[in-house]
Amino acid sequence: xxxxxxxxxxxxDAMRAKNKVRLGTIRLALSAIKQQEVDGQKTLxxxxxxxxxxxxxxxxxxxxxxxxxxxxxDLAAVETAxxxxxxxxxxxxxxxxxxxxxxxxxxxxxxxxxxxxxxxxMNIIRPQVQGRADMAQVSQMVKAKINA
Numbered sequence: 001x002x003x004x005x006x007x008x009x010x011x012x013d014a015m016r017a018k019n020k021v022r023l024g025t026i027r028l029a030l031s032a033i034k035q036q037e038v039d040g041q042k043t044l045x046x047x048x049x050x051x052x053x054x055x056x057x058x059x060x061x062x063x064x065x066x067x068x069x070x071x072x073x074d075l076a077a078v079e080t081a082x083x084x085x086x087x088x089x090x091x092x093x094x095x096x097x098x099x100x101x102x103x104x105x106x107x108x109x110x111x112x113x114x115x116x117x118x119x120x121x122m123n124i125i126r127p128q129v130q131g132r133a134d135m136a137q138v139s140q141m142v143k144a145k146i147n148a
Contacts, residue, residue: 003049004033007089025085029053050090050131057086058134090131099133103141112146121146 001009007030014023032052037044044052060079067076094102106124110117121142129138 003046003053003089004030004044007033007049010089021081022085025082028082029056029086029089032056047127047130053086053089054131057083057090060086092132094129094132099129099138099141102128103138103145107142107145115143115146118142118146 007026011023011026011030014026029052032055033044033049036048036052060083064076064079064083067073067079102125103121106121106128110120110124112118112121118139122139125138125142126135129135
């Protein structure tokens with residue numbers, strides 16, 4: 001079963017359960033996926049759907065930060081609830097040690113000598129950690145290991 005089909009089934013379940021937060025969040029996700037499909041004129045693969053969901057989570061985390069700084073805890077709570085719903089469709093996050101191992105292996109595999117090779121390393125890592133780690137954190141870890 002594809003991730004899009006899982007989202008559609010979850011939407012039906014949310015309708016039956018009258019869970020408005022989950023239903024609204026899933027509808028937003030399906031809408032974003034549909035928009036990508038229309039723009040690209042193709043059906044998205046599970047990896048591409050994961051990328052869309054990851055982007056949505058990142059946007060909401062940024063919004064939570066902005067709302068918190070602005071003193072709008074009510075809006076931050078809504079965004080936090082949406083993050084929780086979206087994360088149920090993402091794979092389990094990588095631990096710090098697992099991520100470190102992947103970064104080390106990618107550096108060895110690419111033969112990176114310095115910062116000029118960071119793109120090569122990130123291209124190796126990206127498919128392995130898509131939706132399972134924050135790419136900003138991965139980037140910092142790569143920089144630290146390359147410079148070490």
